Amino acid sequence: MTVYTTNEIRNGMKVMIDGDPCVILANEFVKPGKGQAFNRIKIRNLKTGRVVERTYKSGDSLDGADVVDIDAQFLYSDGMHWHFMSSETYEQYLMSEAEVADTKLWLKEQAECLLTLWNGTPLAVTPPIFITLKIVETDPGVRGDTSGGGGKPAKLETGAVVRVPLFVQEGELVKVDTRTGEYVSRAKE
Amino acid sequence: MLPPKSSWSPSATVEILQTRAKLMAGIRDFFSKRQVLEVETPLLSHGTITDPHIQAIPALFIGAEKKTVFLQTSPEYAMKRLLAADVGAIYQICKAFRQGEIGKLHNPEFTLLEWYRPGFDHHDLMDEMSDLLQCILQTKPIVRLSYHEIFETYLKINPHTASFVELAICAEKNQVDMVSDLSDRNAWLNLLLSHCIEPHLGQENPVFVYDFPASQAALAKIRPENPPVASRFELYFKGVELANGFHELLDAKEQRKRFEADLLFRKQQGLGASSIDERFLAALEKGLPDCAGVALGIDRLMMLALGCPSIKEAMSFHFEHA
Numbered sequence: 001m002t003v004y005t006t007n008e009i010r011n012g013m014k015v016m017i018d019g020d021p022c023v024i025l026a027n028e029f030v031k032p033g034k035g036q037a038f039n040r041i042k043i044r045n046l047k048t049g050r051v052v053e054r055t056y057k058s059g060d061s062l063d064g065a066d067v068v069d070i071d072a073q074f075l076y077s078d079g080m081h082w083h084f085m086s087s088e089t090y091e092q093y094l095m096s097e098a099e100v101a102d103t104k105l106w107l108k109e110q111a112e113c114l115l116t117l118w119n120g121t122p123l124a125v126t127p128p129i130f131i132t133l134k135i136v137e138t139d140p141g142v143r144g145d146t147s148g149g150g151g152k153p154a155k156l157e158t159g160a161v162v163r164v165p166l167f168v169q170e171g172e173l174v175k176v177d178t179r180t181g182e183y184v185s186r187a188k189e
Numbered sequence: 190m191l192p193p194k195s196s197w198s199p200s201a202t203v204e205i206l207q208t209r210a211k212l213m214a215g216i217r218d219f220f221s222k223r224q225v226l227e228v229e230t231p232l233l234s235h236g237t238i239t240d241p242h243i244q245a246i247p248a249l250f251i252g253a254e255k256k257t258v259f260l261q262t263s264p265e266y267a268m269k270r271l272l273a274a275d276v277g278a279i280y281q282i283c284k285a286f287r288q289g290e291i292g293k294l295h296n297p298e299f300t301l302l303e304w305y306r307p308g309f310d311h312h313d314l315m316d317e318m319s320d321l322l323q324c325i326l327q328t329k330p331i332v333r334l335s336y337h338e339i340f341e342t343y344l345k346i347n348p349h350t351a352s353f354v355e356l357a358i359c360a361e362k363n364q365v366d367m368v369s370d371l372s373d374r375n376a377w378l379n380l381l382l383s384h385c386i387e388p389h390l391g392q393e394n395p396v397f398v399y400d401f402p403a404s405q406a407a408l409a410k411i412r413p414e415n416p417p418v419a420s421r422f423e424l425y426f427k428g429v430e431l432a433n434g435f436h437e438l439l440d441a442k443e444q445r446k447r448f449e450a451d452l453l454f455r456k457q458q459g460l461g462a463s464s465i466d467e468r469f470l471a472a473l474e475k476g477l478p479d480c481a482g483v484a485l486g487i488d489r490l491m492m493l494a495l496g497c498p499s500i501k502e503a504m505s506f507h508f509e510h511a
Binding site: 007028029030031032033034035036037038040052053054055056057058060 | 240375384
């Protein structure tokens with residue numbers, strides 16, 4: 001296990017705090033001229049997503065967390081588990097519905113994702129930034145409207161609901177930004 | 190992360206360097222008009238400090254034999270040796286070096302303005318520092334608050350009497366999640382001051398905090414009041430600690446006791462060993478005029494005066510670019 005002292009801690013490093021893997025968001029050196037030096041560390045818990053701040057005496061150490069990101073393909077969901085396969089080793093991983101959380105709305109079979117592993121077990125999945133999905137349900141648009149102003153809700157094949165322009169119809173393919181959940185453009189197969 | 194080796198450019202803009210030079214000239218002019226003598230003392234010294242929370246950067250001197258010497262952490266001892274030689278009022282603008290200190294407000298090499306005034310106590314020196322800041326930076330008048338007052342105002346706690354546990358609870362109540370084991374009461378006080386009070390200090394008018402707990406006297410006189418307090422002050426401006434000053438301790442025996450206590454504390458806390466600067470103590474034994482002295486961080490002052498986000502932008506080349 002790697003151990004880091006507070007002055008080695010950099011943004012983006014993964015460390016163990018309260019038994020959970022966390023990512024460092026900020027590390028501020030605080031030192032009164034004549035007094036004890038501290039490091040104020042801001043972290044995001046990778047399991048819960050919560051952001052917290054902790055203060056350490058400078059020079060104290062933190063255990064590194066064995067967290068790695070791998071490229072993986074989303075294979076399928078059986079309703080209980082979401083199955084992924086490493087693009088490099090072809091090893092398969094599975095995540096529960098609670099673990100994939102809202103990301104499931106952006107997972108289409110065969111999509112290339114980023115799988116975050118902690119001690120070899122998936123912790124989180126990041127979908128591709130842009131994905132193309134089919135509209136399975138939306139109201140017919142008003143004839144002649146091509147402006148896109150306003151828009152309407154459309155349900156996609158993964159269950160996600162996004163706002164699309166009025167001229168986009170059921171059965172069409174749309175490109176969506178998964179970071180914001182916003183419609184980008186119409187797409188071809 | 191270090192910038193690439195080919196990154197040659199300064200960390201400050203030319204405009205900032207010009208303003209910095211102008212402010213430096215203003216400081217020299219201020220002292221020259223008041224007949225305070227500019228001096229220079231060694232940056233490389235055989236002795237160093239015992240202060241448990243300041244570590245010196247060692248350097249290897251190769252002469253007839255190899256010897257570890259130290260980059261000075263402050264010109265205080267050398268300047269006091271000059272005072273013992275009856276040089277009168279003196280000031281110095283110099284570099285100081287501190288091991289491991291790097292951050293938004295820290296650079297391992299930084300510029301200090303330090304000055305000493307025979308015949309002054311700490312309040313007289315605060316008056317003069319106030320004149321200096323209003324003269325070169327046109328700041329608002331400086332407010333004075335005792336160490337006791339700032340803890341009562343911002344945390345509703347008495348820093349002189351609160352127990353260990355009360356200080357820890359106070360930190361928790363103020364959303365400071367302290368992970369490490371702090372076995373020292375002063376560390377808790379420093380934690381509360383730096384995390385919960387400092388950000389509020391000097392947002393409008395700069396603030397002098399004075400009369401520190403006797404346990405944080407450093408090289409200041411301790412006045413036998415109830416509770417005893419140290420004649421020490423610090424200056425805060427826009428939430429940043431800018432200066433530290435003392436009505437100087439003159440008693441060589443008392444000074445030696447404090448140094449020995451520092452060495453013991455270092456040993457107990459597993460901090461690096463140090464040794465007592467005997468040349469400094471010999472000067473105290475010879476006798477120093479009653480005086481007050483203060484050190485002001487020039488890079489931080491420039492950072493605030495020029496509206497820089499950190500001290501990096503206020504110096505020509507910060508450590509990562511050096």
